[in-house]
Amino acid sequence: MHLQGGLTVAQLQTRSGTAPTAGLTERFRATRALSEALVAPLSDADATIQSMEDASPAKWHLAHTTWFWETFLLREHGADYAPFDERWAFIHNSYYETEGERIARFARGMLSRPSLDEVLAYRAHVSAAMEPLLEDLQHADLIALGIAHEQQHQELLLTDIKHALFQNPLGPAMWEDASPREGGDLSQPTDDQAAADARLRGGSEGWHRHPGGIARIGHQEEGFGFDNEGPAHRTLLEPFALARRLVTNAQWDAFIADGGYETATLWLSDGWGWVKDNAIIAPLYWREGEQFTLAGWQPRDPEAPVTHISYFEADAFASWAGERLPTEGEWEAIARGQEGAAAAHDAAAGNQLDSAGPVQPRGSEGLFGDCWQFTRSGYLPYPRFKPAAGAVGEYNGKFMSGQFVLKGASCATARGHSRASYRNFFYPHQRWQFTGLRLARDL
């Protein structure tokens, strides 16, 4: 996912022309409804504030996704469509058209007007106008794209508002914690310290093993995908293993207790500079025994996956543990079940966003859900990746420098909006997303 909180045109270019209209209407309605359910607990003021340039106000996410439908479907294809407010394009565009003027990114947090109610009215206006187009086969691809786009913004909305509420010394909760941990069924199984240590440091049962060889990765025409996921291509893997579980808060506590944040030799050079310059001593949102969540400050579950860490931290932890981060190819090969265990990595089975609520990593089977997982792969073009001709491909590859690929999906990723070929990406210092860590090792 990109730094800017808007979608690149590159991402908007779908990889497939085969998206069926079947279910599109239901998916459109469900997606629109979920976006609105997410902001139900927010006041107009909550939905207005912007805590940093990387984040956008909740209200802006609501309006920008709506502007997408208006601009790319309704203005072109809606019969007699009347825009809700001609002046709003300027403030709800992200960076879609280089020529089009748009609001300075930081100024999004100054948009106390239009109000949340006005934005919701805008959404209703656009959603209603979309209805006649939903069953039209010729728009199926674009509608599938718009749904994926809105789903990406749902995740950003949640991580951005979490960051904003965190700035408030009163520590406000967006939701009551309506989904408490029940026994161990949602969390990772509790085990004793020796077992935990074995799991981290080695124990063979905790690893997916892969014999190496040529794997086929990238988007394989199996449905919707962004253009940076392709072309599908072969990649050569050495024998390796990938951890079955994400690194936990308890393991991170051990890293801290062992002086992880004070040991220069564990860190990348840029990472150590970041630690020193920002006085980093723990993951984002941590304080003594607690972490800040969408349900406010909550006790930290030692067995839940650690989250809100940067690439620098993930890499330092792996060095400390004597392991390493996987490559994106390795991760995808396991996810695709090339060892014959596809069912174990059901992209639909993880802890992801089903309905509005205080999502939080809890630990689960499979590779998807809970946290985005850092790979050691730079976010770079796949072989034979080509920018598309024309405006649609205007920005292809635009973000392909300085960032790392993350795989999987997080607890804030919309259910269904995940697949083995998905390539999320962030700069190595960023950590306001639900990012986590799954170790790998050579065999």
Added chain:
Amino acid sequence: MHLQGGLTVAQLQTRSGTAPTAGLTERFRATRALSEALVAPLSDADATIQSMEDASPAKWHLAHTTWFWETFLLREHGADYAPFDERWAFIHNSYYETEGERIARFARGMLSRPSLDEVLAYRAHVSAAMEPLLEDLQHADLIALGIAHEQQHQELLLTDIKHALFQNPLGPAMWEDASPREGGDLSQPTDDQAAADARLRGGSEGWHRHPGGIARIGHQEEGFGFDNEGPAHRTLLEPFALARRLVTNAQWDAFIADGGYETATLWLSDGWGWVKDNAIIAPLYWREGEQFTLAGWQPRDPEAPVTHISYFEADAFASWAGERLPTEGEWEAIARGQEGAAAAHDAAAGNQLDSAGPVQPRGSEGLFGDCWQFTRSGYLPYPRFKPAAGAVGEYNGKFMSGQFVLKGASCATARGHSRASYRNFFYPHQRWQFTGLRLARDL
């Protein structure tokens, strides 16, 4: 007025023990009511946003002034007073007690909660609790101080929300422009270009003349005053003249047309650096023929006083005009009517804040109102100024470096909250207040 948007203890130390209780109850109620009237047009979101570190959210001004009453009157003297919410002191303190923890200044803009309604409830709670204390003679000084404090924040509230709304590309209006210029009765008399030029460049009728000599300036025990206004003392003046009128928008247009912003020799060295670094080409809030006001974008009245200029700009204009800025002593000497014309400088007669509305400089007789007027005097201690002992004097003189004194009062200064000895102060680059310019010359 200080950079920080809170009052210094220094300022809170009154110069006089003679504040009568007479009228205090009415003044307290009127002041509280005016603060609330000012925010009536604002949504919760409007009242939450913060556009820069120099400014505070409207909601914060409302709460901080209430925290003052709660902390200094009710906690100490209120019988059985129960604080509204113990957790709020942290977020509504400005920088009153060095030891007390308080929210980082910039994070004020992240306080989407408490809501505006909750803050208004807090205000009602505190105002009601204050009632029994208002007639108590022993609290008269502190209550006079609290009123002055809240009045200062009314002005900041208006200038801060103006700056915040200006960031919105939609240019929202806080109020409809309910007070249009009627003929010439509010504006400065229109005259032809020759007369205007004469007024600017010299014409004798446009100047208050002063023969020089020893003047007595500073707060002279005539009622309430902040400690930086005293002690009263003698100062030696050379013969000079002070312009009867503030510099107008039309005159500023002439300065621009003559290349004022491109002529290095007109500027202070630091000012020229500021112009270049920030690409300054006009006063703040100007665009082609218009200016941004509390009533949104409005045509610019050529005859109205120019406002939202920095010291650097004021000084460059004076150089261009072949005149200079007055000293604070000169200004006060004229204001005190030592040439026998006290009535002409009635501090109560200017264009100031009487009621909630889109205040804007219009031009008026007298020295007070419309705009704060830059002097060439550094904001430094008066002779024999002494920090008070104890906590009250903790910060005396704390801001006395790098800033300039402004005199008068602006259209956003509460009626009555102005006097000849008042010393407002800002850094030479700041211009989000209603600042303007009155020329002086040697005789």
Added chain:
Amino acid sequence: MHLQGGLTVAQLQTRSGTAPTAGLTERFRATRALSEALVAPLSDADATIQSMEDASPAKWHLAHTTWFWETFLLREHGADYAPFDERWAFIHNSYYETEGERIARFARGMLSRPSLDEVLAYRAHVSAAMEPLLEDLQHADLIALGIAHEQQHQELLLTDIKHALFQNPLGPAMWEDASPREGGDLSQPTDDQAAADARLRGGSEGWHRHPGGIARIGHQEEGFGFDNEGPAHRTLLEPFALARRLVTNAQWDAFIADGGYETATLWLSDGWGWVKDNAIIAPLYWREGEQFTLAGWQPRDPEAPVTHISYFEADAFASWAGERLPTEGEWEAIARGQEGAAAAHDAAAGNQLDSAGPVQPRGSEGLFGDCWQFTRSGYLPYPRFKPAAGAVGEYNGKFMSGQFVLKGASCATARGHSRASYRNFFYPHQRWQFTGLRLARDL
């Protein structure tokens, strides 16, 4: 090569234990002599100044490489060796030992003392003390490493002093231009515009073609290598072609004339930000028709390879040309002659540093020499790359985030200090090295 102007311990770990002593004595002497020849045209003042944090003073390079021999060979193995000056370790260490204190990087430019003469005396002292160790087989690896280390610093010395002299408005020359271009024998063959265009845009004769398949890359135990060059491993290539020639100044002029620096769509997002923030309009060291060289300002040879470009510029040019940058695997596969043409890519045949003089890219056959060539590969660990245990491996992989790999060698790279597996690396905005561009395309 690393940002910091010193070697990482990672780099200092050799990949091979087979370095023969044969010729080591001669190579040691020649390397030491070349370093000193390089500074012969410099005054003490020239050798002292530091133009930016990425660069180091010439004097510091001379002393730091000497400190290396003193610290790793003489202090441990030199019989009765007496350090030249105990206080100098602090100022001549780069960042070798995390615990050891050392001078702040930027303060290197404040070391007017010791003088250049004193540093040369230090060099003589250490070189003489080294003589008895040179034939000792047990030190062969470390001596080979020290030679490689000093060779890297020779290149940095040249690029750093070039950057420093460039800051001087008088444009001083370090050397007279003793090696003028003679006819076309050193430059790339001149051809007419159509041919040039064909070469750039396509013409089949200008490309090395590769059928794809599994290539073996990385350091293959064929002599000295840094640890980041290994392990040798297989990589899967798709059919591709690599340009026989580097992009030239004339081609770059065409890019500029076509609005290359003003066309956002050609650039990576971070690259476009860099262009705008730094007002970039041409390669570093360009001015009208000329370029700054170690021989001062010289006419620009249109047929010579363009140099002093950033990754951002290289990538934008490739996009403009309708081609792309190669991967490091592709480049190395061609260099290794896997199409049966090894002789064409003789690492010893290019335009490299043989003797002290105003080195400058001129164009030559083969893949090595003239300019370091950007690849689109992030500088990341090779499969099964493992940090070594103990102090030597303290920093393995330390720089593996945010940088790109460059291949080949430049005109400032010591003759012999180049090989197919060499991985140079820089951040995408850096361009004070002799960096250039060789295009690639998919087949």
Added chain:
Amino acid sequence: MHLQGGLTVAQLQTRSGTAPTAGLTERFRATRALSEALVAPLSDADATIQSMEDASPAKWHLAHTTWFWETFLLREHGADYAPFDERWAFIHNSYYETEGERIARFARGMLSRPSLDEVLAYRAHVSAAMEPLLEDLQHADLIALGIAHEQQHQELLLTDIKHALFQNPLGPAMWEDASPREGGDLSQPTDDQAAADARLRGGSEGWHRHPGGIARIGHQEEGFGFDNEGPAHRTLLEPFALARRLVTNAQWDAFIADGGYETATLWLSDGWGWVKDNAIIAPLYWREGEQFTLAGWQPRDPEAPVTHISYFEADAFASWAGERLPTEGEWEAIARGQEGAAAAHDAAAGNQLDSAGPVQPRGSEGLFGDCWQFTRSGYLPYPRFKPAAGAVGEYNGKFMSGQFVLKGASCATARGHSRASYRNFFYPHQRWQFTGLRLARDL
């Protein structure tokens, strides 16, 4: 003295047309010779480096002062004068002519060429060419000005090279300490703690008392002066006292021991921010028991005046001591001996620069010498100060914002280059000059 290390035209405008030619030749020769004697201990490299933007290289001071004679005297009045090198004007101009291009200030430290020897040859060339003009009455004013200009740069040369050498971890000495403290004759008399405390906190014998009244200050046509020293004018003083001695290192140690740098209430608001942001814990150049001097690291004399402090520190110390800083009017009134004691304040009697050597404050009688003394007066125009017409007055008052006035002279101020009306000025955070502190109090 101004931030920029060059003279303003304002300063160059002399206040007096009465400068006699008598002695001008001798003074010219002595001044030129002293400048050259000051750099005698410096290598070319020493004379080249620049440690910060506020400072200039020694070589630049030598060349810039020579450029002054060349530009203002020789080019206009020298018969057949041939410039030494036409290209040098660009690099040796400070900011004299707004239109004239000149080297970026920071790049002065990149001027390894011309060499120190070439600059000295330039000086000889110009000094010789000046000889025929020295006795010409019509140039007397300009020559007096040039001498004053070169004297100012002698002081800057010393403070700038001190700052540069201080950056070197080896702590090089410019001179051996040839002038050790002898007994108590140069230092302030040693006394026991009680007496010292009495002196600081109050003892009447340690103060110059002034009854107040109207004093005449500013340049009074008594010889050479810069234009910012005038016009002479009356100022009104309240009764006050000025300390006979400068604050000493021992007294500053007591301030530190009492937590001076950790007590927010002692500091101006901007000063406290400066302390925190820069981790200030002592005067510049202090380390345990020692201070860095032009003779390298030396033991700190407890009885010598403290130096290298900022205005912020001076003000905090005065607050801690229960005293205050004087105004510039107060200081000048005492200096002028208006209590009938002119001889006690002989501007020629202090510890000032007589000959090349490791000048350092030692303590002396009188108001002049040892350290420049902060006043609480902003650097602002005197009454009726008027920018001169034409190019000469181009920059009048250009630096009159944000700075404070210092009075007296320091141990690095050329003997004779001091007078009661001299107004030196610096920003409140600057402290690389020989700045110190003389307390004042109200009577």
